[in-house]
Amino acid sequence: MSSPTTKDESGLERCLALLRPGTSDESKFIGLTLMSDLLQSTQDLDTMTQFFDSMDFAFLDRMAQTDEDSIPKDAGVDAAAIRSISVDILSCFSTHWELLVRKEFKERIPVMLSILSPSDQTDNSKKILKIMIRVSAYPQISMILTNPGYQSTIVEHILGTFDHEAHDDAVMVFKRTFLIIQEGFKQNPTALLNITKDFLPTIMTKISTTFCILKEKHKPEILQLLTDAIAYLPEAYVKQHIKERPTETRKWTQNLKLGLIQLLSTRQAPATRDDSFRLIGILMQRLGPQWIFPDTTPTNSSTKTTPPKSKPSPASLVTSMETMSLSDSDTDKKFAALVVHLTCVEARVLMDELADSATSDTSGPRPFVTEDEAKQTTIRKEQVLPLVYEILEVVIGYLVRVSDNEDSLENGLFDATGLLKIQESLQGAFAAVLDYLKDLQSSDDATPETLASNMIYLASLRILSVWLMEDDSLHAQATSLVPPLEAVVRYCKSKPSQKSLLKLLEPILSNFHELSLGDD
16 A cells, blocks of 8 residues: 555656646646646745746636636536635645745736636635735845835725625735835835835725715725824835825825715714724825915815715715815815814814823722723723824814914905814914813822923823923913923933933923913
């Protein structure tokens, strides 16, 4: 009786014989069928390398692209089964990086992506996406995923498979591609910009166009996807794209504004609200303040977005109809007004949450929270709060700019009444920040040492000082902040390990003194 090893060797020799150059297509098909079975039963690199080296890749491509019309009715096998054989073989090859990074494998990627389909009833699409995840892990080959045509296929799969098990794999490939761009930009910015010059305009236009007309049920998921992906892109990379592709940038950012207006105009889950602020803040960091407050009113005011093709829920129908009829200039105005209002509201909510958290820390056992709740709380403190403060600072800068420039006041986004409303909203937000700081400084455990190590305290002081320099409505209430701040500055001067904080604290204290706060 033959041993398993002998059987394997015999099967290997038979396959290789059927795959020799010059053999018929029928022989090659049989050989590949046998190879598929053998490869799935062995992970041996030497065996796989022999198969790889003997492979007729052109024939494998033909198998992968087989359609039903090319198969005789009496063939006894359908096109899907033939495609599956080729995908299984490539999937096995991809488990070894030594084969994955070879030129012959890289050249198969376009073929694999060409058969990726949201309507695929087999496991082929899922296997192909697993292969792409492996491709994304190796710098020798991963840059191919930044091809806008190939990535567009991934995006189409994401948008067409919300309820499919392969959806998460497509999302992972998409996010990893943005991470690949981040890493490539660190290594060689010039080369990366040249390689990916069409990536951002193509992909962001494609996904943002769908985002602004997507069903309410799926919009939060794409919002999170965009937020996570764009966060990987270096600011310098995005700014260069803006400079080189202003028209495309304007198009996809307007689409994002429309989608965000729809989300922020209706009641959403807390996580969705947080993702909205994260996306707005991340884009503000990369696009600049003009993302929220464009310098001039666009001339293409008649441009409108294509109406939604899918049926929205009754709750969002009115909002969708309103936003779809907005011109670009109206979109800019509505978006800016909504961002300002909700940012001020969010600042007050965050201050209340911080105060509640401080109270629960000192009033006994903490209430039980789930892992997801704890994660969201961390996101709000570490990501949402800093971005809210950044947005507030941009809003202050906008008010100062239009107040100092008559043309900006006449041709800007808001008239005098609108600007007054913004100022009132800011006053309410900063009153909440001030109350939080006063409570924090008067707490039992507030010492110069603990305050100096509290990053939220420092960030809150800084943004409040910026506002106080422009508005005097809170000057009287802010005087109590000065003595504790002076104590913190003295402490930092006395501790070599804390002296780096003086670059932040001394300008804040100087602002307070300039306003004559705390002076007798």
